[in-house]
Amino acid sequence: MRDFSLYAITGEAFHPGRDIAEVMEEAICGGVDMVQLRDKTSSKQQVLEKAYALKKVTDAYGVPLIINDHIDVALAVDADGVHVGQNDLPLADVRRIVGSEKIIGVSTHALSEAIAAEKGGANYIGVGPIFPTNSKVDVVAPVTTAYIREVVQHVNIPFVAIGGINVENVAEVISAGAKRISVISAIAGAKDVKAATSALKAALKGARTP
Amino acid sequence: MRDFSLYAITGEAFHPGRDIAEVMEEAICGGVDMVQLRDKTSSKQQVLEKAYALKKVTDAYGVPLIINDHIDVALAVDADGVHVGQNDLPLADVRRIVGSEKIIGVSTHALSEAIAAEKGGANYIGVGPIFPTNSKVDVVAPVTTAYIREVVQHVNIPFVAIGGINVENVAEVISAGAKRISVISAIAGAKDVKAATSALKAALKGARTP
Incomplete structure (x- = not known):
């Protein structure tokens, strides 16, 4: 898996009336180096259509596309990987379904889950929610830095901090040891997506190499 | 695809307190030669667990197992195929996901859908609902015989008649030209599943070879 530092997760509720692929293209232009399609409400066909639209954009920019939850959609559009939560299919089953080449990311909220994901063959884990969030990434209490x-x-595979991270608090996350962050609202909810992404990327870089 | 004539679709609501794999085993012993796991309400993990349980039974009896809707679960348990409706993923995407070896069945309610499914590479189609049904197989009006x-x-691939078919009316379905029938409540809802299945199979055979 190619490394990444700023991982944008889609959040269409944050940009009503704006096209998901267009918003993510702006995010990529602003510095996003991995994109996740996350859609908990649309029909399977709608998710598939969004995945195809995003794939065009991510392919054009050479950025990996990860599909949250919908493994079938990930296979249909030949996405780079899937992201699953603790209540989705067990990791061993997901690996059997997607094969050895696809990226599998797993949300974790506690060290036991992180270690299990690493042992189970996850390619990266999500670590959070660090701060309170309005995006309802997970219905669990913040785990803090x-x-x-x-x-x-205790974990050797790449991890990405997630949950309420923004340009104001990213330095705190990085100083705790994170190298990668994932956001929904800080990018998808920005008035100027590209500018907000650039600012976040700059803050991330600044914190990584002080 | 091996041919079949009596295709049982699971309907757990019809046998509260009874195990789905146990009920389907009785159905197979009664003459069912293909089984579909259909579950529109459980979590993905629960569907996966049921699929594994059913796979043990269907493998033991050499009967194909088809998974409704959950393509990822079908791949995880290496089921024989998937069954999709008109509102699920497009057939071309389903074929790309499952590969050329898996059976793909498609529900159809009109000739245009049947012809499209055949052209699209479906291995069989569902044709119905023939009669009114309480199983809510599809929220469409009966298409009649x-x-x-x-x-x-107009269609050359195998088709299976579905929707409100029971031991009383199966002869009408067969005389209209069907060779295969699919049922939920007539088997899953029976007090004696094996006996009801045997009776249905006998009626089916009797109608096929008068």
Whole structure:
């Protein structure tokens, strides 16, 4: 898996009336180096259509596309990988379905889950929610940056901090040991998506190499 | 695809408290020669668990297992195929996901859908609902046996009549040209599943070879 640092997750509710592929293209132009299609409400066909639209954009820019939850859609559009939560299919089944080449990301909220995901063959894990969030990424209490420090010590696969991260608090996340962040609202909810992404990427870089 | 004549679709609501794999095993012992796991309400993990349980039974008896809707689950348990409706993923995408070896069945309610499914590479189609049904197989009006006659004339792939078929009316379905029937409640809802299945199979055979 190619490394990444700024991972944008789609959040269409944050940009009513604007096209998901157009918004993610702006995000990529602003510095996003991995994109996840996350859609918990649309029909399967609608998710497939969005996935095809996003794939065109991510392919054009050479950015990996990950599909949340809908493994069938990921296979249909030949996405780079899938992201699953703790309540989705077990990791071993997901790996059997997608094969050895696809990226599998797993949301984790505690060290036991992180270690299980690593042992189970996840390519990266999500670590969060770090801060309270309005995007309802997960219905669990914030794990704070303390969880980042635990993961740094005990987990060897790449991890991405997620949950309420924005340009204001990204330095705190990085100083706790994260190298990669994932956001929904900080990008999808921005008035100027490209500018907000650039600012976030700059803050991320600044914090990584102080 | 091996031919079949009595295709049982699971309907757990019809046998509260009874295990789905146990009920389907009785159905197979009664004469069912293809089984479909249909579950529109459970979580993905629950569907996966049921699929694994059913796969053990269908493998033991050498009966094909088809998974409705959950293509990822079908791949995970290496089921024999998938069944999709008109509102699921497009057939071309389903074929790309499951590969050339898996059976793909498609529900159809009109000749245009039947012909499109045949052209699109479906291995069989569902034709119905023939009669009114309580199983809510599809939220469309009964197509009556007139649709069976149309399909017999214009479609070459195997088709299975579905919707409100039981031991009383199966002869009417067969005389319209159907060779295969699919049922939910007539089997899953029976007090004695094996006996009801045997009776249905006998009626089916009797109607096929008068």
